[in-house]
Amino acid sequence: MYLEYFQLKAEPFNIAPNPNLLFPSNRHQEAIGYLRYGLRGAGGFVMLTGEVGTGKTMVSRAVLGDLPENIKVAYILNPTLNKIQLLKSVCESFEIEIDDANDHKCLSDGLQKFLVDQHNQGQSCLLVIDEAQHLAPEALEQLRLFTNIETNDKKLLQIILIGQPELQEKLNTRELRQLAQRITARYHLLPLTQDETFAYINHRIQAVGGIRPLFEKKAMQLIYSYGKGTPRLINLLSDRALMGAYATNQLQVNAQLVKQAAKEILGIEQEHVSMWQRYKWIGAVAIVAALTGVSITLAL
Numbered sequence: 001m002y003l004e005y006f007q008l009k010a011e012p013f014n015i016a017p018n019p020n021l022l023f024p025s026n027r028h029q030e031a032i033g034y035l036r037y038g039l040r041g042a043g044g045f046v047m048l049t050g051e052v053g054t055g056k057t058m059v060s061r062a063v064l065g066d067l068p069e070n071i072k073v074a075y076i077l078n079p080t081l082n083k084i085q086l087l088k089s090v091c092e093s094f095e096i097e098i099d100d101a102n103d104h105k106c107l108s109d110g111l112q113k114f115l116v117d118q119h120n121q122g123q124s125c126l127l128v129i130d131e132a133q134h135l136a137p138e139a140l141e142q143l144r145l146f147t148n149i150e151t152n153d154k155k156l157l158q159i160i161l162i163g164q165p166e167l168q169e170k171l172n173t174r175e176l177r178q179l180a181q182r183i184t185a186r187y188h189l190l191p192l193t194q195d196e197t198f199a200y201i202n203h204r205i206q207a208v209g210g211i212r213p214l215f216e217k218k219a220m221q222l223i224y225s226y227g228k229g230t231p232r233l234i235n236l237l238s239d240r241a242l243m244g245a246y247a248t249n250q251l252q253v254n255a256q257l258v259k260q261a262a263k264e265i266l267g268i269e270q271e272h273v274s275m276w277q278r279y280k281w282i283g284a285v286a287i288v289a290a291l292t293g294v295s296i297t298l299a300l
Contacts, residue, residue: 001243001246002242002243002245002246005246006210006214006242006246007209007210007211008205008208008209008210009208009209010208010209011208011239012204012205012207012208012210012238012239012242013204013234013235013236013238013239013242014235014239015232015235015236017055017057017058017061018058018061019058019061019062019065020207021058021204021207021208022055022058022059022062023196023199023200023203023204023231025192025196025199025200026196027189027190027192027196028055028058028059028189030187031048031059031187031189032059032062032063034046034048034185034186034187035048035059035060035063035160035185035187036063036066037185038158038160038184038185039063039067039126039158039160044147044155044158044159044182044183044184045143045147045158045159045160045161045179045182045183045184046158046159046160046161046183046184046185046186047160047161047162047163047167047168047171047183047185047186047187048060048160048161048162048163048186048187048189049162049163049164049165049167049168049186049187049188049189050164050165050188050189050190051164051165051189051191051230052164052230052232053230053231053232053233054189054190054191054230054231054232055189055231055232056130056162056163056189057130057162058231059189060128060130060160060162064128067126070122070123070124071123071124071125071126072094072118072123072124072125072126073125073126073127073128074090074093074094074125074126074127074128075093075128075130076089076090076093076127076128076129076130077130077131078131079129079130079131079132079134079135079139080134080135081135081136081139082136082138082139083104083136083138083139083141083142084102084104084107086135086139086142086143087104087107087108087111087142088101088102088107090111090127090146091107091110091111091114093127094111094114094125096110096111096114097110098110111146111149112149115149115156115157116149116156118156119151119154119156124156124158125156125157125158126157126158126159126160127143127146127157127158127159127160128159128160128162129143129159129160129161129162130162130163131162131163131164132161132162132163132167133163133164133165133166133167133170134163135170137170137173137175137176140170140171140176140179141175141176141179143159143161143179144178144179144182146159147159147182165188168188171183190229191228191229191230191231192224192229192230192231192234193229194221194224194229196229197220197223197224197227197229197234198217198220198224200231200234201215201220201223201234201238202215204235204238213252214242214245214251214252214253215238215241215252215253216252216253216254216255218254218255219241219252219253219254219255219257219258221255222255222258222259222262223237223238223241223258226258226262226266226268233266236261236265237258237261237262237265237266238253238261240260240261240264240265241253241257241258241260241261244257244260244261245257
């Protein structure tokens with residue numbers, strides 16, 4: 001709606017994980033480097049973790065978009081599966097035809113034959129599992145068994161696990177220690193700093209054809225404060241603030257527009273109002289105490 005008004009070619013703060021809008025922060029570049037390093041090895045697991053909205057999927061898409069043509073990729077987005085369902089989903093993602101899709105042995109044999117055939121044809125196979133913290137321990141152990149399919153010098157299936165910090169906690173348990181030992185590269189993605197947040201906002205605007213800054217410095221400081229450096233929250237706040245600027249015919253987003261965006265998206269104002277009311281009440285009590293000479297102790 002505001003694209004023509006701000007002379008933009010596309011929405012700069014769309015929360016879809018579009019690699020073309022990836023902001024090359026030091027953290028994101030390091031994450032991409034670690035994943036690529038892990039995938040250059042002879043197989044096993046590569047793990048990327050981070051809090052919600054820090055850009056894990058964006059990083060993985062950037063890596064997958066730069067893979068050689070001889071790598072076949074299976075991507076699983078819903079890992080809340082038991083080990084049979086997981087094996088079935090992997091076979092379906094690789095488009096492997098199975099005679100009895102409910103039989104564990106048929107599924108395992110089919111996957112093994114497929115991986116061997118692909119290797120003989122000079123192809124490699126990669127399995128990517130997003131939201132991997134939802135995998136049950138038995139399903140994670142099933143993944144480890146997948147990597148047992150190997151030649152003398154190479155595992156025939158590489159696996160990228162993408163998940164929230166809870167995934168690390170699961171892998172630290174004794175029952176999954178064998179899987180943890182097979183992780184060849186791991187990276188934990190942190191939120192952006194304040195300076196990176198400023199650069200992120202301007203980068204996204206420039207990436208869609210913006211030719212001038214659209215956010216005042218104070219507005220970006222508030223976005224960082226509200227969003228705590230999390231790219232997804234930065235996108236939501238920035239998009240809503242831009243909409244507010246368009247609706248009020250302003251050429252730049254100011255602090256007031258960001259406050260309004262935070263109220264609509266995060267419910268921030270209610271917290272601020274209640275605190276303000278508390279301060280007013282404390283002030284009134286203090287005045288009464290001073291006038292009456294009563295000593296009162298108040299705790300915030």
